[in-house]
Amino acid sequence: MLNPTIAIPQTFKVTHEQFQQIAAVNRDLRLERTATGELIVMPPTGSETGNSNLDIEGQLWLWNRQSNLGKAFNSSTGFHLPNGADRSPDASWVKLERWQALTPKEREGFAPLCPDFVVELRSKSDNMEPLREKIREYMANGASLGWLIDRKNRKVEIYRLGRNVEILEHPTTVSGEDVLPGFILDLTEVWQ
Template identity: 85%
Template sequence: MVNPTIAIPKAFKVTHEQFKELAAANRDLRLERTATGELIIMPPTGSETGNRNLDIEGQLWLWNRQTKLGKAFNSSTGFHLPNGADRSPDASWIKLERWEALTQEEREGFAPICPDFVVELRSASDSMETLWSKMREYITNGASLGWLIDRKNRKVEIYRQGRNVEILENPTTLSGEDILPGFNLDLKEVW
């Protein structure tokens, strides 16, 4: 069976409910929705980016498995942010008490919550302007810590609540600070 192609008009807008239906009917597509309802269809990442993203997710998962301080999520997880956007960070984490405050129904869908920690890993098809906007959106919606990892330029931008963005040139590790105590992301495999 051949999958049909889909053409989306530039200014196409969808509600959150329509977005949930689209996502359920097109599970193989990577979809996001802006706070204004604009539908975004993201191409799959290349193999190199996918491999490095899995390494980031794996390190976060292992730390969380050992500490049991929250819930870790991979890039296929969508969240319904307080501003109305539906976003899927490349990796994310939510404190256990915030996760447990959600109902079972909320957990099973696009959880109506912004993760405490988010990671975006720049792929070849990502524009920095789009990623900067997403990182600011996560922080504005409640994320305490965010990492924008730019493999192409070997830079990491660190986003925190109430602080200016910190830019690191070619770091070898990143600290989860007091948000993810004891978590240190080893970037050797990511670069």
């Protein structure tokens, strides 16, 4: 049975608790909620973007599996940020000690924290400004490092806590720096 199309009035606001209920009964939808309670329904990614995203997630997972410094998450994972928003980065990572400080119940749902590291991957049809706003929101909520990967223009915007944004043009790799020690993301497959 197909789910019906959802039409949401722009003034419609939901609480975090309502959002959790909506997300639980609509697992096939990609949903987010802004800090002001606006519900965002995101279309699925195209095949090329999905493949690139999986490559990024896989490299992060493998590095984390070897380093055992934290927990890596895919694009289906939601976080309840300190500002009240419920967001799902395309890939993310949380330091082990921060993850272990959560209760088992907090780990099951939308973890009540901002990841230490986040990645947003631009699809060819995405507008950059909403993605930049999302990365800035992560940084304002406690992320230490964020990457906005622009496949369309082969650029990576690097966001660091308390520093200006750095833009890399056509990089082949990008470093996790001191946040993800030893992690180097190979962008070869992402650019294809």
